[in-house]
Amino acid sequence: MKSRVIDRWISDYLSQCRVSANSLIITVYGDLIAAHGGGVWLSDFIRLVEPLGLNERVVRTSVYRLVQDDWLVSEQIGRRSYYHLTPSGLRRAEHASRRIYDVHDEQWDGRWQVVILPAALPTRLRDTLRRELSWAGYGAVAAGVLVRPSSDSATLLEILDGTGTRDKVVPLDAHSLDALTSLPLVELAQECWDLEAIGATYDAFLARFRPLLRTLSAARSLDPEQCFLVQTLLMHEFRRVLLHDPQLPAQMTPRKWSGATARELCRALYRLTYRLAQQHLLALCGTPSGPLPPAAARFYRRFGGLGDEPAAIPAP
Structure with missing residues (x-):
């Protein structure tokens, strides 16, 4: 049985928040x-997202644009259209998934990934690369110079290979001469990333979703469609906040930083909703080969592992 409180929360969210159809569709995909192969029938997808305020006309317009942006590709099979993620779309989704779902508890060793964009790099290619690097947490320290405090060169090489720029830019692996000096690092972080604005979006996220966790935790039973809608809006919001957060090491973050608390809240809500959200997805969507395939094994490793223990409500 559907909860009126949850229905009202969903309705309030959709009426109060500016939700981009393109962005919401990317979140669902x-x-x-x-996790289920990357594609569904368009007619099934329209039914799936209609309760999110996306009618058929809006969905068709948005998926057309996402095809132009190399997120999706369409296939006409008989009278039906099948849309699935492109290799580029899958790569972007995988990069986002790592930042959203992976556990980041390692200590920073003072290493930096640096990318220098030559002036001769074509404007369109430069814009594409900057956008991809920004999604991966890179910030501009100077014109044509992007940095990220990390030793993860694999993600950088995947982005360069995916955009065809490995031989067109200068990637460097650098090391801070004094990784424990906090003041210059904090000042640098403030120049490269708008940490104050990012912190404010984390605080707004907590204010919006903490009451919902209490409601879901207290419910005797949950409705599959409501779980799908809540999970989609949860990840749409958290993805929007997190992908602007460079996930800096502790030496570079402000003293009052609510990013970790927001992640705990998101994890708790996700673990409450994912099973029934999956059930709803599998009930509504199919592929040319039949039902959606089971979720890939890595899906169940999200947030350090999806389990059944009760969700804890993060303290204010």
């Missing part, structure tokens, strides 16, 4: 559909 990236969070749910990518």
Whole structure:
């Protein structure tokens, strides 16, 4: 049985928040559909997202744009259209998934990934690369110079290979001469990333979703469609906040930083909703080969592992 409180929360969210149809569709594909092979019938997808305020005309317009942006590709099979993520779309979704779902508890060793964009790099290619690097947590320290405090060169090489720029830019692996000096690092972080604005979006996320966790935790039973809608809006919001957060090491973050608390809240809500959200997705969507395939094994490793223990409500 559907909860009126949850219905009202969903309605309030959709009426109060500016939700981009393109971004919401990417969230559904990236969070749910990518784990099941990456594609569904368009007619099924329209039914799936209609309760999110996306009618058929809006969905068709948005998926057309996402095809132009190399997120999706369409296939006409008989009278039906099948849309699935492109290799580029899958790569972007995978990069986002790592940042959203992976546990980041290692200590920073003072290493930096640096990318220098030559002036001769074509404007369109430069814009594409900057956008991809920004999604991966890179910030501009100077014109044509992007940095990320990390030793993860694998992600950088995947982005360069995926955009065809490995031989067109200068990637460097650098090391801070004094990784424990906090003041210059904090000042640098403030120049490269708008940490104050990012912190404010984390605080707004907590204020919006903490009451919902209390409601879901207290419910005797949950409705599959409501779980799908809540999970989609949860990940749409958290993805929007997190992908602007460079996930800096502790030496570079402000003293009052609510990113970790927001992640705990997101994890708790996700673990409450994912099973029934999956059930709803599988009930509504199919592929040319039949039902959606089971979720990939890595899906169940999200947030350090999806289990059944009760969700704890993060303290204010």
